[in-house]
Amino acid sequence: MGTQEHQIDLGHLLAFDPLHHFPSPPSSREELVKECLQKGTELVQSIADTLFNLPSTEDIDGPLVKLPPPTTRLPREKHLPKPKPPTKWELFAKARGIKNRKKDKIVYDEQTGTWKRRHGYDRVNDDEDIPIIEAKMTDEAGEDPFAKRRAEKKKRVEKQGKNRLQNLKQAAKVGALPSHIQLAATALPITGTQTAPKKVSKNELEDVASMAATATASGGKFDKKLPGEKPEKHKGKYRKFLPVVEGTGIGSLEKQQTEKILNKLISKNSHEILNVDKAINMYNVKKEKKRKNRQGKDSSTSSKLKPKKQLQKKSLKKGTSKKGKSK
Numbered sequence: 544m545g546t547q548e549h550q551i552d553l554g555h556l557l558a559f560d561p562l563h564h565f566p567s568p569p570s571s572r573e574e575l576v577k578e579c580l581q582k583g584t585e586l587v588q589s590i591a592d593t594l595f596n597l598p599s600t601e602d603i604d605g606p607l608v609k610l611p612p613p614t615t616r617l618p619r620e621k622h623l624p625k626p627k628p629p630t631k632w633e634l635f636a637k638a639r640g641i642k643n644r645k646k647d648k649i650v651y652d653e654q655t656g657t658w659k660r661r662h663g664y665d666r667v668n669d670d671e672d673i674p675i676i677e678a679k680m681t682d683e684a685g686e687d688p689f690a691k692r693r694a695e696k697k698k699r700v701e702k703q704g705k706n707r708l709q710n711l712k713q714a715a716k717v718g719a720l721p722s723h724i725q726l727a728a729t730a731l732p733i734t735g736t737q738t739a740p741k742k743v744s745k746n747e748l749e750d751v752a753s754m755a756a757t758a759t760a761s762g763g764k765f766d767k768k769l770p771g772e773k774p775e776k777h778k779g780k781y782r783k784f785l786p787v788v789e790g791t792g793i794g795s796l797e798k799q800q801t802e803k804i805l806n807k808l809i810s811k812n813s814h815e816i817l818n819v820d821k822a823i824n825m826y827n828v829k830k831e832k833k834r835k836n837r838q839g840k841d842s843s844t845s846s847k848l849k850p851k852k853q854l855q856k857k858s859l860k861k862g863t864s865k866k867g868k869s870k
Contacts, residue, residue, distance in 0.1 A: 554613025625719040
């Protein structure tokens with residue numbers, strides 16, 4: 544897509560003027576910036592005009608426009624990756640006509656009667672899940688079958704590691720190492736690579752040694768020093784502690800710090816630090832509790848000091864007696 548003045552590529556939202564030229568070279572930087580801003584405004588306006596001419600669909604957020612495919616081919620930042628050479632297994636499979644089949648990740652385990660993963664942790668037919676191994680006629684007497692299985696597995700893993708390094712060696716010769724190990728290719732234990740291993744400088748070795756020394760709990764303070772090794776430099780500032788005995792010099796700092804805290808508390812803006820209302824309420828509550836406790840103690844002590852009332856018989860009136868009653 545394009546116009547007479549500007550060439551527009553809506554796929555990249557790109558607009559440029561291939562025939563643009565300055566009528567006269569700008570005399571100053573301000574004039575150049577002004578000219579560039581003016582031309583950029585024209586290009587953005589041409590993109591907006593072309594966008595609004597496209598068919599659109601209404602949406603809650605506004606009209607939506609489907610951009611056409613881009614027409615301008617942008618250059619790559621890096622070169623195209625080289626094809627990797629085939630591995631030994633790929634060559635063998637191609638010669639025998641073996642095709643890769645996609646296998647299921649989950650397989651039924653007959654030993655436990657459950658579905659398990661084909662590879663990884665808690666996989667199907669795991670050697671750790673087999674409690675009993677049937678003896679064969681070819682087994683040697685006194686040989687541990689479980690230890691034999693572990694040794695065979697270890698050999699298989701070592702063989703796979705060697706094959707992997709061999710494949711990396713072939714890829715390094717062609718220059719088609721994978722991107723995730725391309726930076727560490729010189730550190731791989733393989734031979735025949737074109738690039739020479741990088742030499743480590745003295746400063747880099749000292750940095751690594753200092754990092755390893757400070758990795759201990761004591762920060763390398765009690766570690767043995769190598770011959771010619773310099774002591775570790777102290778990084779950062781030392782902590783300063785106030786002296787125990789006051790003096791006129793640095794010993795008066797403690798007094799100054801205390802006065803500073805007190806002035807901050809008693810200053811005009813103390814309400815920002817101390818909640819006065821809350822402090823008054825707490826004081827009143829404590830005072831009321833003390834008063835109630837005193838009243839309870841006074842009442843209990845007064846009741847203890849009062850004499851107990853003794854039960855006495857009522858005195859008989861004069862002129863009355865048992866004998867009189869008998870008369």
